[in-house]
Amino acid sequence: xxxxxxxxxxxAARAMSLLRTVQYTHPPSCxxxxxxxxxxxxxxxxxxLSHAKRNLQRNxxxxxxxSRQKEYAFEMAASSIRFGxxxxxxxxxxxxxxxxxxxxxxxxxxxxxxxxxxxxxxGLDQEGIDYIVYDGVRVExxxxxxxxxxxxxxxxxxxxxLAVGGGSVIDTAKLMNLYTCYPNADFLDFxxxxxxxxxxxxxxxxxxxxxxxxxGTGSETTGSAIFDLASARAKTGVAHRALKPTLGICxxxxxxxxxxxxxxxxxxxxxxxxxxxxxxxxxxxxxPRPQNPINRPxxxxxxxxxxxFSLQALRSTVKYLPRAVRDPDDHEAQSEMLLAATLAGVxxxxxxxxxxxxxxYPVSGQNRGYKHxxxxxxxxxxxHGVSVAVTAPAVFRFTGATNPERHLAxxxxxxxxxxxxxxxxxxxxxxxxxxxxxxxxxxxxxxxxDLGFGKEHIDELVEGTIPQKRVLMLAPGLxxxxxxxxxxxxxxxxxxxxx
Amino acid sequence: xxxxxxxxxxxAARAMSLLRTVQYTHPPSCxxxxxxxxxxxxxxxxxxLSHAKRNLQRNxxxxxxxSRQKEYAFEMAASSIRFGxxxxxxxxxxxxxxxxxxxxxxxxxxxxxxxxxxxxxxGLDQEGIDYIVYDGVRVExxxxxxxxxxxxxxxxxxxxxLAVGGGSVIDTAKLMNLYTCYPNADFLDFxxxxxxxxxxxxxxxxxxxxxxxxxGTGSETTGSAIFDLASARAKTGVAHRALKPTLGICxxxxxxxxxxxxxxxxxxxxxxxxxxxxxxxxxxxxxPRPQNPINRPxxxxxxxxxxxFSLQALRSTVKYLPRAVRDPDDHEAQSEMLLAATLAGVxxxxxxxxxxxxxxYPVSGQNRGYKHxxxxxxxxxxxHGVSVAVTAPAVFRFTGATNPERHLAxxxxxxxxxxxxxxxxxxxxxxxxxxxxxxxxxxxxxxxxDLGFGKEHIDELVEGTIPQKRVLMLAPGLxxxxxxxxxxxxxxxxxxxxx
Numbered sequence: 001x002x003x004x005x006x007x008x009x010x011x012a013a014r015a016m017s018l019l020r021t022v023q024y025t026h027p028p029s030c031x032x033x034x035x036x037x038x039x040x041x042x043x044x045x046x047x048x049l050s051h052a053k054r055n056l057q058r059n060x061x062x063x064x065x066x067s068r069q070k071e072y073a074f075e076m077a078a079s080s081i082r083f084g085x086x087x088x089x090x091x092x093x094x095x096x097x098x099x100x101x102x103x104x105x106x107x108x109x110x111x112x113x114x115x116x117x118x119x120x121x122x123g124l125d126q127e128g129i130d131y132i133v134y135d136g137v138r139v140e141x142x143x144x145x146x147x148x149x150x151x152x153x154x155x156x157x158x159x160x161x162l163a164v165g166g167g168s169v170i171d172t173a174k175l176m177n178l179y180t181c182y183p184n185a186d187f188l189d190f191x192x193x194x195x196x197x198x199x200x201x202x203x204x205x206x207x208x209x210x211x212x213x214x215x216g217t218g219s220e221t222t223g224s225a226i227f228d229l230a231s232a233r234a235k236t237g238v239a240h241r242a243l244k245p246t247l248g249i250c251x252x253x254x255x256x257x258x259x260x261x262x263x264x265x266x267x268x269x270x271x272x273x274x275x276x277x278x279x280x281x282x283x284x285x286x287x288p289r290p291q292n293p294i295n296r297p298x299x300x301x302x303x304x305x306x307x308x309f310s311l312q313a314l315r316s317t318v319k320y321l322p323r324a325v326r327d328p329d330d331h332e333a334q335s336e337m338l339l340a341a342t343l344a345g346v347x348x349x350x351x352x353x354x355x356x357x358x359x360x361y362p363v364s365g366q367n368r369g370y371k372h373x374x375x376x377x378x379x380x381x382x383x384h385g386v387s388v389a390v391t392a393p394a395v396f397r398f399t400g401a402t403n404p405e406r407h408l409a410x411x412x413x414x415x416x417x418x419x420x421x422x423x424x425x426x427x428x429x430x431x432x433x434x435x436x437x438x439x440x441x442x443x444x445x446x447x448x449x450d451l452g453f454g455k456e457h458i459d460e461l462v463e464g465t466i467p468q469k470r471v472l473m474l475a476p477g478l479x480x481x482x483x484x485x486x487x488x489x490x491x492x493x494x495x496x497x498x499x
Numbered sequence: 500x501x502x503x504x505x506x507x508x509x510x511a512a513r514a515m516s517l518l519r520t521v522q523y524t525h526p527p528s529c530x531x532x533x534x535x536x537x538x539x540x541x542x543x544x545x546x547x548l549s550h551a552k553r554n555l556q557r558n559x560x561x562x563x564x565x566s567r568q569k570e571y572a573f574e575m576a577a578s579s580i581r582f583g584x585x586x587x588x589x590x591x592x593x594x595x596x597x598x599x600x601x602x603x604x605x606x607x608x609x610x611x612x613x614x615x616x617x618x619x620x621x622g623l624d625q626e627g628i629d630y631i632v633y634d635g636v637r638v639e640x641x642x643x644x645x646x647x648x649x650x651x652x653x654x655x656x657x658x659x660x661l662a663v664g665g666g667s668v669i670d671t672a673k674l675m676n677l678y679t680c681y682p683n684a685d686f687l688d689f690x691x692x693x694x695x696x697x698x699x700x701x702x703x704x705x706x707x708x709x710x711x712x713x714x715g716t717g718s719e720t721t722g723s724a725i726f727d728l729a730s731a732r733a734k735t736g737v738a739h740r741a742l743k744p745t746l747g748i749c750x751x752x753x754x755x756x757x758x759x760x761x762x763x764x765x766x767x768x769x770x771x772x773x774x775x776x777x778x779x780x781x782x783x784x785x786x787p788r789p790q791n792p793i794n795r796p797x798x799x800x801x802x803x804x805x806x807x808f809s810l811q812a813l814r815s816t817v818k819y820l821p822r823a824v825r826d827p828d829d830h831e832a833q834s835e836m837l838l839a840a841t842l843a844g845v846x847x848x849x850x851x852x853x854x855x856x857x858x859x860y861p862v863s864g865q866n867r868g869y870k871h872x873x874x875x876x877x878x879x880x881x882x883h884g885v886s887v888a889v890t891a892p893a894v895f896r897f898t899g900a901t902n903p904e905r906h907l908a909x910x911x912x913x914x915x916x917x918x919x920x921x922x923x924x925x926x927x928x929x930x931x932x933x934x935x936x937x938x939x940x941x942x943x944x945x946x947x948x949d950l951g952f953g954k955e956h957i958d959e960l961v962e963g964t965i966p967q968k969r970v971l972m973l974a975p976g977l978x979x980x981x982x983x984x985x986x987x988x989x990x991x992x993x994x995x996x997x998x
Contacts (some may be wrong), residue, residue, distance in 0.1 A: 073583025080740070081804070082792065084572025090792045097701060097793045202596060241579070293581065293589045294596045304838055305580070308811050339803055 069289040074303035075296055078346045079221045079245045083339060088116055088211055088251040091162060092123030098207055100160035103131040104153050106173035108139065111165040116213050116254040120164055132156050137165065137172045141227040146172055147187065150179045161208040167217030170210045171225035174243045177205045190238045192470050195229055200294045201242035210245040213254045215337040216266025216385060218273060218345020220248030223298045234467050235361035239298050250342055252335035260325055261374025264441055265385035267321040270341045272356045272388045274314035277306055277348035279399055279406055280474040299352025301474055309347035314413045316340035325441060354475035355395040359492065360387040362464025368452040373443045382451055390445055393435040394495035400427015402476035435499050447498040462489045568788040573802035574795055577845040578720045578744045582838060587615055587710055587750040590661060591622030597706055599659035602630040603652050605672035607638065610664040615712050615753040619663050631655050636664065636671045640726040645671055646686065649678045660707040666716030669709045670724035673742045676704045689737045691969050694728055699793045700741035709744040712753045714837040715765025715884060717772060717844020719747030722797045733966050734860035738797050749841055751834035759824055760873025763940055764884035766820040769840045771855045771887045773813035776805055776847035778898055778905055779973040798851025800973055808846035813912045815839035821940060853974035854894040859886040861963025867951040872942045881950055889944055892934040893994035899926015901975035934998050946997040961988045
């Protein structure tokens, strides 16, 4: 019944590989493959064989420039997610089930006093699991703070990680895990190019369980970790699927402690994650197509699976964020926002973000002294979600023309009646819907001016945005030519002064 | 900045654990937790502390029957998915990237001749990876065929698996992987109770990449493997998250070879996966709540994340399945059906299926000689999708009253104008929409009579359904009392004779 074919690879087989790669390479000019959406309009009836032949002929005539080839596939990866009020405590059993014996618990000096940490510690104690607590995570981590965290954990030699906190905590834990598994790597080896070498992570890391205590970053589902690289005075990070947590434990009881202002700003991060991933360039317009799947970026552009998550997260955020901000006892809205943050995390974690996020990094990094209402910290702060949302009205007015249908669908999610809106107005209509939403949310700046920026700061903001290649490459409508790109960014910042 | 707390678990800590478990146990009678949907109607403002106290008091008064506790959490797990025309070949690089050196390729005698296998073998050859091919998979596998497959692979001692084929192939590969990793386990150890012991899988298995060649089972994303247990004359299987493939490679070029009849029947499987998971009892009505997360079943009941996938898959199937069946050159529709099958896989893989699937097993197992049009095989066959869909009109008429909103939403996905439909008619309206859809699809039986069953066979069909506890427990409206359940099933089969 069963037959076995044993194959030892031959040199000839390997020699054939390059030729085959060329044969099966569909140049972007091929109508059937360069633009799959084309299939909506015609049905290619050519057989694969004749197709390959045609390509072969073309390839002989004009060699394919691999660096200009468009992507033809997308990959969807996400952490497993467990969701429920009170699930935090199960984490002890999870580590026991996976055989972990030495867990490094990562948190910050605020969260360590909260109920989430109490539940975590009780869960670990119940199962008799040895653990160490690192509570030195810096909010908005820097390379230096991450290096300190790595140096701290190395002597303990953990066999698993547990992050309890917001995005800063989870991101720091991801990098502690990475550099524990690659003890001899240079810190810049895995950091996104061009600031780092952008090497792919080529082996599995230790198990990491993430317990978010804010409803914002979605970091519990994603393979990215963001920090400030002090030497370059820029936000950058590491992004690779291998970095994603093994399990995200989303416990609505853990976000009840957020002050109203934190609900608002972390919710605005969710809003922009969903809007940006929904409107990012399609995956099959991204250039170049990776020659090895390990090089397919986590931020791939919009794709049919990320779309489902992003649009659902957008609808939930529009519905529940205002309630979560207004009423600290509205636990349903808070719970829905935690779910929305996670859904948006799966969406942008596989599709990416673009202009709002790219422009936000210099906005928060070049803060001229603004301190956001409701943040009781002894230093100036523009919360991440605020810095992201402040450019959103200008950004989506700009991107509207690239894909009016998607911008109209987003406007509809805000409750706009789009039945009589013209395609040319899609960006404007979405822009207005966002501005209205921000105003009604309350305590939000009406533009960069309210954050202390003026016309005179725009050049510096633009120069701080340019290095964010990884997200800018997904921005629809942004010019490839640097001079033109600079001009577009300048205009976006100008329009964001007051909206 | 960083402080370290090292904790060695004490006996006292462990002794406290039972008490704490009781303290944090919310009995189903608690209005805030037994039924989270209750939160839509009121907002509990009690603090956690007073809440815990109240429960404690209640627990002293009436001891909690843990076996009757409702679930309070859900878990979403799915394989990573890569989707694109031509991606099959990347699999060689994937194995190389993960360091695999000896791959067991699992397929069947038909698929081994198809282009998918050619691409796979070329991909492996290019990377110089040693592999063995097992092509003895039986369509609709039996325990005996799976044991043969396991015996075949053991001496090869693979470090990874690759499944190329439909659900039967992928399921067989999952079980080959499982029993290769547990070489001393008894075959029934992991098989679903009550037929097997239903032990949880407590360690990671070898990497498994699945390349589906049909658009139906969604097995590339799920943690379940189904087979016939000859001794019990029943369908059963193994279901655990650990069984899910590492990666599903969905290549629309691989489903182009399906004959029209296979498009139809595998598409009907997708239709029922989405309908059943969408209407399954909610996760928080499932009993009992597991005392350890490793015992939380993969089939958990409908939950907010599975809902997104199930409804999207339903909409796509209604839109694209008729096109895919009618026109073999409609590659867009075929591609969308492959995506829908995968989305439905994520949906039902985390939520479960219920009556259509539970009743389908005796229907196909007790086939009295029917051979489906378009299947060129030398023996009688009721394709899985056909046996599943044949009871759908009766099933959803029956379940309609349990959740009219969901049944109306499903009817709307079929294009029914539900604006004037009464809630009481939800089941009837959905039932009619499904019957119409089946009729228009063509070549489908108009009930069990067309498949060769009569009234006289119903008792046997009912008795063949009763053991399908794992899916029947998710059926909304089905009685717990065996006599009543039997009566309900009898009526469902009777109504399915002609629809």
